[in-house]
């Protein structure tokens with residue numbers, strides 16, 4: 117496959133660039149050759165996480181005092197970008213990108229005891245995590261959640277449910293947002309660590325439109341008892357904890373979408389170079405050349421935007437508005453590029469197992485989850 121020359125590495129330090137190459141090598145070795153095995157076999161996914169642990173790419177943000185490498189926050193952006201660029205990403209979905217954000221929640225909101233207890237398993241891939249906020253009646257309106265946590269002696273008793281939670285079929289630790297004060301909106305929300313074996317927790321796997329091996333689940337809490345020491349930060353503090361993850365999360369998602377646009381371009385270029393119609397390569401039609409020129413230009417604009425976000429983040433100047441603008445523009449650019457790429461495949465672009473078809477379906481999610489495009493626009497407009 118032809119590779120688009122990438123300079124996303126340019127805003128990275130030498131150490132981060134080395135990490136990016138390690139992630140690339142890991143995906144080439146442990147994901148790309150085994151794609152079909154991931155579909156319908158959760159054990160393959162589990163083993164993939166353990167391999168990622170052995171390769172040293174999980175829990176990178178864990179500080180040295182808890183046995184971690186104390187690596188850059190930007191590592192999650194690197195993983196998201198590289199997974200976006202890989203054909204394997206079109207199968208597994210968010211996969212190991214779920215690690216950085218969730219680990220950040222534990223490292224920011226957890227006690228010393230929590231961090232000591234769970235950091236080793238997170239780094240080895242034995243413990244995987246999920247971050248559960250969305251409910252059937254509360255997605256964009258996060259503060260409308262109804263899951264209820266009531267203090268009872270040394271425990272909280274949690275009742276309610278969550279929906280569309282990434283990595284949640286296998287997660288051993290789930291950070292669950294619940295109302296401790298239902299009379300309040302944001303200020304009534306608290307966050308709890310729920311261990312996967314807790315009685316009263318049940319899960320249902322959800323099938324997704326794209327990324328056929330995506331680990332997505334619905335969760336149910338039925339009189340689920342959680343020790344009071346599993347409360348993160350403090351009662352009513354969940355919104356602050358969540359907000360601390362949002363900006364970096366948006367940057368990661370933009371990097372993922374950028375990687376997917378590049379992949380779509382590469383797949384299309386390879387196809388039009390080889391496929392002949394009317395006695396000539398599809399690439400030889402000027403219409404194809406103009407479409408490719410537009411796609412490449414859009415990708416480069418997106419890359420500059422993402423790179424600028426990375427530089428701002430490093431300088432401590434990356435705002436929620438910067439994150440929102442990236443989360444709007446880059447996924448929309450990706451949708452345009454992927455759609456044009458698929459067109460060049462003709463009927464084969466419509467075939468389920470084709471990477472371009474999987475990319476077309478999968479990449480659509482970036483405009484929906486973690487704050488739909490319209491919610492990001494609300495954030496941008498509020499600043500104005």
Ligand SMILES: Cc1cc2nc3c(=O)[nH]c(=O)nc-3n(C[C@H](O)[C@H](O)[C@H](O)COP(=O)(O)OP(=O)(O)OC[C@H]3O[C@@H](n4cnc5c(N)ncnc54)[C@H](O)[C@@H]3O)c2cc1C
Pocket residue numbers: 247248249250252254255256257279280281282283324332481484485486487488489490491494
């Ligand atoms: C694959 C996937 C993975 C996910 N992973 C997680 C996870 O790990 N953890 C988690 O907690 N959640 C997760 N989610 C949930 C996701 O964040 C929500 O789906 C998303 O926030 C939108 O909420 P909703 O689905 O309830 O849509 P709704 O809130 O019902 O909104 C539907 C649509 O209405 C429009 N809309 C909403 N509000 C406004 C407004 N103010 N102005 C204008 N238009 C508006 C938008 O177009 C929006 O798409 C995931 C979702 C998916 C699909």
